[in-house]
Amino acid sequence: DIQLTQSPSFLSASVGDRVTITCRASQGISSYLAWYQQKPGKAPKLLIYAASTLQSGVPSRFSGSGSGTEFTLTISSLQPEDFATYYCQQLNSFGPGTKVDIK
């Protein structure tokens, strides 16, 4: 099975900051990677699929890139509603999550 790791596991940032989260796969997965946002007490929400395609309705400040074994999720200007935990996913595997907290 493919293992996914994320870094950092936790980050503290301010409104307006540019934030980058990295997801690494234990073997090449082409561009079959998705990103989800989960807020406390809520179900995960799909943000990006196929590594870089923005899901309909997701703000354009979110972007994804990468292929093979290294992928990134970038939030260009962090907004108050973006404080959440972010997970990457490939097939049936999820990364361990990155919690984005208020500095």
Added chain:
Amino acid sequence: EVQLVQSGAEVKKPGESLRISCKGSGYSFTSYWISWVRQMPGKGLEWMGRIDPSDSYTNYSPSFQGHVTISADKSISTAYLQWSSLKASDTAMYYCARREDSLTFDPWGQGTLVTVSS
């Protein structure tokens, strides 16, 4: 609107059985697999298994094989996750999610909290 609506929170004792449900609406229920995902308190997401509602074919994660059963009733567009004998370690939030052609999970149900305590 494509939607998955799950059954309500459950409080059970160890050894009891349980079945929770996930009802799909707004799309052809038999055209997409349904997966179940566990989230233990304060932890990450774990894929448990999936079902193809068109023929009820199932796949399970090795971590959950033999511990849970996934089923579906396509006549009422509902998938199920069941336990025959709950343990305290089954305490978690359980989500159902539709598997998209893009190999993602979307949408998700609102989650069902299962608490197992004596």
